[in-house]
Amino acid sequence: MNVLIAYATNSGGTYFAAQTVKKVLEAKKFSVTTAEVEDLSPHDFKKYDLIILGSCSWNYKDLEGQLPKSFEEFVKNTPANSLQNKKCAVFGLGDSEYLYFCGAVGILEKYIQKNGGTPITDSLRIDGYYKHEKENNEKLEKWVHSLPL
Ligand SMILES: Cc1cc2nc3c(=O)[nH]c(=O)nc-3n(C[C@H](O)[C@H](O)[C@H](O)COP(=O)(O)O)c2cc1C
Structure with missing residues (x-):
């Protein structure tokens, strides 16, 4: 399987x-x-069986809990149904001190739904990655082990 x-x-x-x-x-x-979205086109999805989307949450156009600009633009430029027949999963980094904790995760879940992808697991929300790096990497590892692949 290509991921x-x-x-x-x-x-x-x-x-x-x-x-x-x-x-x-x-x-x-x-x-x-692994690739940053700014170095990818949604057409690249075709080459993979499983697409894992990962994003921080940020302020965008004065709104909290958004995707950062590069992901916002990638989403905007995605042709319809680009995730058809693709298994998908989402992880996000955020900080629970913000009102919309990991808001980008919900946006990416909707993106997957809108473009015909199939979520294979609940999304993972990581709080304060750098503050608890070891524990957060363990959470990520556990999440990956739990993926039904
Ligand atoms: C300007 C700014 C805005 C942020 N907005 C949010 C937010 O709305 N929700 C959230 O959960 N975290 C927010 N964060 C926290 C970041 O998402 C968090 O620090 C994350 O780990 C950053 O990931 P990165 O190192 O990949 O950029 C914000 C951080 C900054 C500096």
């Missing part, structure tokens, strides 16, 4: 989280590509 981890990050945490997800999947012998 794509498509992510957006502003301060690097989601990059490191994506590496953790990749490491666990590779240990299970999956072929895994």
Whole structure:
């Protein structure tokens, strides 16, 4: 199975989280590509069986709990049904001190639904990645192990 981890990050945490997800999947012998959404086109989805979307939550146009700009634009430029027949999963990094904790996760769940993807698990919301890096990486590992693959 070919897996794509498509992510957006502003301060690097989601990059490191994506590496953790990749490491666990590779240990299970999956072929895994990680890429920032700004280096991807939604047409790239065609090459993969499982698409894992990862994002921080941010302020965008003065609204909290949003995708960062790069993911916002990627979503906007996605042709209809780009996730048809694709297994999908979402993880998000956020901070529970914000009103819309991990708001980007809900946006990505709707994106998957709208584009015909099939969610295979509940989304994972990570609180304060850098503050509790070890525990948060363990949460990510546990989540990946729980994926029905
Ligand atoms: C300007 C700004 C806005 C943020 N807005 C939110 C938010 O609305 N909801 C949330 O859960 N976290 C919010 N966060 C926290 C980040 O999502 C969190 O620190 C995350 O780990 C950053 O991931 P990254 O290192 O991949 O960019 C915000 C952080 C900053 C600096």
